[in-house]
Amino acid sequence: MDKFNVELAATIGRVKLKNPVLVAAGTFGYGEEYAKYVDLNKLGGLIAKTITLKPRKGNPPPRLTETPAGLLNSIGLENSGIDSFIEKNLPFLHNLKTALIVSIAGENEEDYLRLADRLGKEKCIHALEVNVSCPNVNSGSKMIGEEPELVFSLTRRLKEVSGLPFFIKLSAQIGRMVELSQAAREAGAEAVSLINSIPAMAIDVDKMCPKLGNVVGGLSGPAIRAIAVKIVWEVHSKVDIPIIGMGGIMSLEDALEFVLAGASAVAVGTANFIDPQVSLKIIDELEHYLYEKKIRSFSELVGKLKTGG
Amino acid sequence: MDKFNVELAATIGRVKLKNPVLVAAGTFGYGEEYAKYVDLNKLGGLIAKTITLKPRKGNPPPRLTETPAGLLNSIGLENSGIDSFIEKNLPFLHNLKTALIVSIAGENEEDYLRLADRLGKEKCIHALEVNVSCPNVNSGSKMIGEEPELVFSLTRRLKEVSGLPFFIKLSAQIGRMVELSQAAREAGAEAVSLINSIPAMAIDVDKMCPKLGNVVGGLSGPAIRAIAVKIVWEVHSKVDIPIIGMGGIMSLEDALEFVLAGASAVAVGTANFIDPQVSLKIIDELEHYLYEKKIRSFSELVGKLKTGG
Amino acid sequence: MLHQQKIFSPAAENIRVKVLSNRCIKPGHFRLAFRVPVSFPEAVPGQFVHIKVGEGPVPLLRRPFSISNYTPGKIQIIYAVVGQGTKILSHAKRGDYLDMLGPAGKGFCICEEAKTHLLIGGGMGAAPLVFLARKILKKVKKDSSISVFLGFKTKQEIILKEEFAKNSIIGLQIATEDGSFGYRGLVSELFEDYLKKISSTSKFSIYACGPLQMLKTVARLSFDYDIFSQVSMEEIICCGVGACRGCVIKGTAGYMRVCQEGPVFDAKKISWS
Amino acid sequence: MLHQQKIFSPAAENIRVKVLSNRCIKPGHFRLAFRVPVSFPEAVPGQFVHIKVGEGPVPLLRRPFSISNYTPGKIQIIYAVVGQGTKILSHAKRGDYLDMLGPAGKGFCICEEAKTHLLIGGGMGAAPLVFLARKILKKVKKDSSISVFLGFKTKQEIILKEEFAKNSIIGLQIATEDGSFGYRGLVSELFEDYLKKISSTSKFSIYACGPLQMLKTVARLSFDYDIFSQVSMEEIICCGVGACRGCVIKGTAGYMRVCQEGPVFDAKKISWS
Numbered sequence A, B: 001m002d003k004f005n006v007e008l009a010a011t012i013g014r015v016k017l018k019n020p021v022l023v024a025a026g027t028f029g030y031g032e033e034y035a036k037y038v039d040l041n042k043l044g045g046l047i048a049k050t051i052t053l054k055p056r057k058g059n060p061p062p063r064l065t066e067t068p069a070g071l072l073n074s075i076g077l078e079n080s081g082i083d084s085f086i087e088k089n090l091p092f093l094h095n096l097k098t099a100l101i102v103s104i105a106g107e108n109e110e111d112y113l114r115l116a117d118r119l120g121k122e123k124c125i126h127a128l129e130v131n132v133s134c135p136n137v138n139s140g141s142k143m144i145g146e147e148p149e150l151v152f153s154l155t156r157r158l159k160e161v162s163g164l165p166f167f168i169k170l171s172a173q174i175g176r177m178v179e180l181s182q183a184a185r186e187a188g189a190e191a192v193s194l195i196n197s198i199p200a201m202a203i204d205v206d207k208m209c210p211k212l213g214n215v216v217g218g219l220s221g222p223a224i225r226a227i228a229v230k231i232v233w234e235v236h237s238k239v240d241i242p243i244i245g246m247g248g249i250m251s252l253e254d255a256l257e258f259v260l261a262g263a264s265a266v267a268v269g270t271a272n273f274i275d276p277q278v279s280l281k282i283i284d285e286l287e288h289y290l291y292e293k294k295i296r297s298f299s300e301l302v303g304k305l306k307t308g309g
Numbered sequence C, D: 001m002l003h004q005q006k007i008f009s010p011a012a013e014n015i016r017v018k019v020l021s022n023r024c025i026k027p028g029h030f031r032l033a034f035r036v037p038v039s040f041p042e043a044v045p046g047q048f049v050h051i052k053v054g055e056g057p058v059p060l061l062r063r064p065f066s067i068s069n070y071t072p073g074k075i076q077i078i079y080a081v082v083g084q085g086t087k088i089l090s091h092a093k094r095g096d097y098l099d100m101l102g103p104a105g106k107g108f109c110i111c112e113e114a115k116t117h118l119l120i121g122g123g124m125g126a127a128p129l130v131f132l133a134r135k136i137l138k139k140v141k142k143d144s145s146i147s148v149f150l151g152f153k154t155k156q157e158i159i160l161k162e163e164f165a166k167n168s169i170i171g172l173q174i175a176t177e178d179g180s181f182g183y184r185g186l187v188s189e190l191f192e193d194y195l196k197k198i199s200s201t202s203k204f205s206i207y208a209c210g211p212l213q214m215l216k217t218v219a220r221l222s223f224d225y226d227i228f229s230q231v232s233m234e235e236i237i238c239c240g241v242g243a244c245r246g247c248v249i250k251g252t253a254g255y256m257r258v259c260q261e262g263p264v265f266d267a268k269k270i271s272w273s
């Protein structure tokens, strides 16, 4: 075989990534925390932890518990708010030589619009991930991510305030992922991020109380992978929108499941906690894999699942 | 402490169980297969594998694959149909000294009604579990278990054809478990069975094809437990209907999570494959647990989760 | 062609068994022996035991292994380390306890009328054939012969050669894909070459265990030469008792459970396409 | 009361380390030593290492252990087997490799002006105090004293007694809940009794590690007697680098991360109610 260069670049609508491996929102802080363990510039991109307009103190501890092959968290979007983000975190992120995607969340449409407006003015941001599915915020009312009409309306209006590409992040808690993704597409979203952690709960049977201070949390990690892959495949089959796939990716093999199912890029979440370098390892192995399989470009793999019929 | 007798009996509406541990539909065949490994009469009850009007050959193999802490199956309701069930399986089940619950599924409302009508005439059946959420049947159209109105209408009509108690079995694939359970309650269902396996999928990245012949399957086992417990707790908090809790129960501790969250009884599924005697062990340990905690009656535990607020 | 006989499936048990030994017979390959009650049902070659490896939820399911020898009170299996489950099993030590369910499934039926018994094994498929050969030697008349054909990728992967070779009644031929030992090529090709040289195949009986592709070829040959053949099939085994219907393969008359109607099937009953 | 000093947190690494030994020091308790590069940042008592135990997804997270000794090129931890993760760790053998992240978090600051160093440990909380005592001995002036108070459930559970006892400068007192050794009662009661007999607590400094209830009492006593006190807190540690915000505890000025602002905190900064 002739030696050839493998093309790792990935495309999510208007967003070009040097490779398809991102780190997922909330699992990599604002990059800086991991800077001494990982060469951040090698990542396909970094999705910064969700920020809100005002500071949020997050949920009462305990915020974490393990379940079989899973992690249950109820961080509750603890963050210092957008002003602090722009002042303290953005300068560091600004210097990174990789795609920066910032995750935003609000209590209502206006919050999201103001966040997008502010962030739209920052040069170094490549896209915004719109978190409409955090299982850890009990606002009482319905989440935007539960209703296709709300997703449509929010996305439409976001596009009016900012030219940035928007990724709409949805969760498996709703059996309507196709409808929701369709709404995102019709309103002009660049992509959908699938999936957020799944609402779940664990109980300390000795103390007869919930293991998490917030009672309910979001389940992530290998336990949810098969559920996430199914959602990615279903949305890819039925909706014409790029997908960023995530949920339990621990290895190249796991990442490829998402890609074959239809994800144009993947994000590594929980696995960062176990091995901060896991994303770089996946990128390395992906290059070898493509070379050995004689596939010239990563993008050829996207959605290449053979389903017989 | 005075010695006292622990009361294990459980109540699901009109159905009385000698203890709260059942075996879940599809994971224990028709009892006979396990008879040489387990004293079936000690079970709280047996939910027989789902039967349909006509024989079904089920989905093409492979039908099983493992995921981290989970089992993905696409059996596809293989069964010999109701005539065969009544002729070949019921005589054996008839002699059991424990509650017999028969799971039924149909392609439409009429199927369910005819099944209920036929089975309503059999003396030895204590209740019917109405499977409206099997993730392995691609009928093309919407599943009854996806729409509260359909659940309501089906349950209503079932109650007209038979005096048997009905348990409506729902799945986590829908984020509307509360609405659906409410519909079941309003139509007079005896209970809801929560949860069926969750739609999921795994890919063989070497062959670039799905690991299951049916592409999609249902995820069960410890991986889904935290998701199931959350659903049970949510439905118990918001809907006044008895719940049979299931999803990843492998031990007494797991079973108690469901009970504290609000399940009046539990069903052991996937764990039977790993240890056929696991249900009997859980029953034994439950008795000891109650004794040590000085709880006189199992039913005192149901929904006893302390959530602070 | 001989008639198929009723394949024997005695009662099974689900018990804790004590490991007697677990020896590495070559890199990545182990022979594990464990004690069973003397009252334990007599196992038939081709049947399997279903073993819980490890304690945690990963791997979740039991793992099936063909019985490679049975004597009252003792069962032996031979296995290759291919994944997490077999890796954990390889750490079992003498004196450890394992949770075992078995003997499960239907084994090979030994055709007593047959004069020439042909055993074909690919890779780990050799494991149950050791037990089978021993049984045939015991059961059948002196004037009948046993020929064993084994196939491996390379010389390094050959297992159980000595077990067969030490019995002079058994004719043993080995194929390696790279030709590093014996016949160069697939064991099914070796077997076909053998059949081609035979004038009459009456009173022949075929027993095969190995990869699907090998079994396919052996089955086709058995049809061509009109020899009764039994093949041992693989699928993921879940309950192992016939309850879950997860282990089915396609048969000419519908799906059949590997753990119940099999793992050994009359080759004619399988849908090979 | 002495002023709190800046708690020192050097750079950390995420590396594969080689196990030097992993000895059972008493049933269910192990001392594990592993090699680190000589260039490895100097660890401070109270800091922890975050270790990946096992390969599979169960247990999923790393496990945190206080450093119980550091010498250039070598780190030691002492741990109790309490669940699956520590059970797996107990199987590590000399020569095995572990994936380690550390030294993580902020350690104890040794109050150089203090004359009387009071170390209080409950159960496994004794582990980092060995390292701390060694450091104090090195750093502080000859005229200062160290008193160590350890508490255990019963005599059988006592650990690290010899490590402290062998140094005559250290005053060691032990409490057991059942009175099977030393003082009968909780270590916090033993400590309270001690304080009651003291006329002046000026230039005292408290360092405590152990169960929450013990730390609570120690903190209250430190407030009552106006002694600067540092406590080592526990929460489930996930990332261990301050990114996930999963390990927070309630402080007087909001949530604080155990892995970043802690595990050692000025007792005054913690919301004890």
Ligand SMILES: Cc1cc2nc3c(=O)[nH]c(=O)nc-3n(C[C@H](O)[C@H](O)[C@H](O)COP(=O)(O)OP(=O)(O)OC[C@H]3O[C@@H](n4cnc5c(N)ncnc54)[C@H](O)[C@@H]3O)c2cc1C
Pocket: C048, C059, C061, C062, C063, C064, C065, C066, C067, C077, C078, C079, C080, C081, C082, C083, C084, C085, C086, C087, C124, C127, C128, C233, C234, C235, C236, C237, C238, C263
């Ligand atoms: C009836 C039968 C008899 C067998 N006899 C032997 C034998 O004598 N010696 C031997 O080395 N192997 C035998 N096998 C294969 C053996 O069961 C698998 O190699 C083993 O289960 C792999 O487990 P793992 O966790 O190490 O590998 P995994 O990482 O789980 O998988 C490796 C491979 O094994 C297959 N496998 C996994 N779980 C099962 C399961 N529950 N049932 C069947 N296949 C599975 C997978 O599809 C995969 O291809 C037999 C299989 C069957 C069905």
Ligand SMILES: Cc1cc2nc3c(=O)[nH]c(=O)nc-3n(C[C@H](O)[C@H](O)[C@H](O)COP(=O)(O)OP(=O)(O)OC[C@H]3O[C@@H](n4cnc5c(N)ncnc54)[C@H](O)[C@@H]3O)c2cc1C
Pocket: D048, D059, D061, D062, D063, D064, D065, D066, D067, D077, D078, D079, D080, D081, D082, D083, D084, D085, D086, D087, D124, D127, D128, D233, D234, D235, D236, D237, D238, D263
């Ligand atoms: C900063 C810090 C230092 C520690 N130092 C020591 C030490 O020197 N020696 C020692 O024996 N133990 C120490 N521990 C406790 C030790 O981390 C736990 O005992 C261990 O993680 C239990 O793992 P397991 O899988 O065996 O038990 P599990 O079955 O997982 O749990 C047993 C108990 O350990 C707790 N635990 C589980 N995972 C974690 C985690 N990631 N972080 C914190 N707690 C957890 C659980 O809440 C539970 O109460 C320390 C904990 C912290 C936070």
Ligand SMILES: Cc1cc2nc3c(=O)[nH]c(=O)nc-3n(C[C@H](O)[C@H](O)[C@H](O)COP(=O)(O)O)c2cc1C
Pocket: A024, A025, A026, A027, A049, A050, A071, A073, A075, A077, A103, A131, A134, A169, A195, A196, A197, A219, A220, A221, A222, A224, A246, A247, A248, A249, A267, A268, A269, A270, A271, D244, D246
């Ligand atoms: C501790 C933790 C914090 C998270 N915080 C966020 C967040 O702030 N915003 C968000 O959109 N998703 C958040 N997530 C979800 C992840 O981005 C990801 O969607 C999910 O965990 C599934 O991927 P994984 O299984 O690889 O972790 C968080 C997940 C974890 C485990």
Ligand SMILES: Cc1cc2nc3c(=O)[nH]c(=O)nc-3n(C[C@H](O)[C@H](O)[C@H](O)COP(=O)(O)O)c2cc1C
Pocket: B024, B025, B026, B027, B049, B050, B071, B073, B075, B077, B103, B131, B134, B169, B195, B196, B197, B219, B220, B221, B222, B224, B246, B247, B248, B249, B267, B268, B269, B270, B271, C244, C246
């Ligand atoms: C192999 C298999 C077959 C199943 N078949 C049925 C079925 O026929 N009808 C049904 O209602 N549920 C069926 N289920 C779902 C179980 O009854 C149960 O709801 C689910 O597996 C969750 O419980 P578990 O995690 O304990 O297995 C099946 C599950 C498995 C694993």
Ligand code: FES
Pocket: C236, C237, C238, C239, C240, C241, C242, C243, C244, C245, C246, C247, C248, C257, C258, C259, C260
């Ligand atoms: S494994 Fe369950 S039927 Fe064969």
Ligand code: FES
Pocket: D236, D237, D238, D239, D240, D241, D242, D243, D244, D245, D246, D247, D248, D257, D258, D259, D260
């Ligand atoms: S463990 Fe992640 S912030 Fe402390």
